[in-house]
Amino acid sequence: MIHYSCDRCKRIINPEEELRYVVKLEVEAAMEPLDVDEFEDDRDHLTEVQEILERLEDSDSDLVSDDLYQRRRFDLCAECYRRFIKAPLGHDARVQFEFSQN
Numbered sequence: 001m002i003h004y005s006c007d008r009c010k011r012i013i014n015p016e017e018e019l020r021y022v023v024k025l026e027v028e029a030a031m032e033p034l035d036v037d038e039f040e041d042d043r044d045h046l047t048e049v050q051e052i053l054e055r056l057e058d059s060d061s062d063l064v065s066d067d068l069y070q071r072r073r074f075d076l077c078a079e080c081y082r083r084f085i086k087a088p089l090g091h092d093a094r095v096q097f098e099f100s101q102n
Helices: 045-057 078-086
Strands: 021-028 069-076
Touching: 021 078, 069 078
Parallel strands: none
Antiparallel strands: 021 069
16 A cells, blocks of 8 residues: 655545645746847757757756756645645735835
8 A cells, every 4th residue: 555645744644534635836937038130040940959859868967957847746635735725835815905104
């Protein structure tokens, strides 16, 4: 039998008696496109893409670093799931207004 534990509180999750929630997180850097009119080049873009893909196949390639892309998976118990869903970014989801002291 596979044993699961909550990645947040570390409590053991028994899948026969309770729900286990899986949170999948994918983060990618948002890069703005370059202004094509600024650059004049006669590069073969298809060849460059092919070279990048070949380097990605190499397990030692650092071309796609953790700063550009990450994919994570977390198991959560029911209590931690409820906390996560209320504040997925880790802060209170309620909108707070600040009024001046007029």
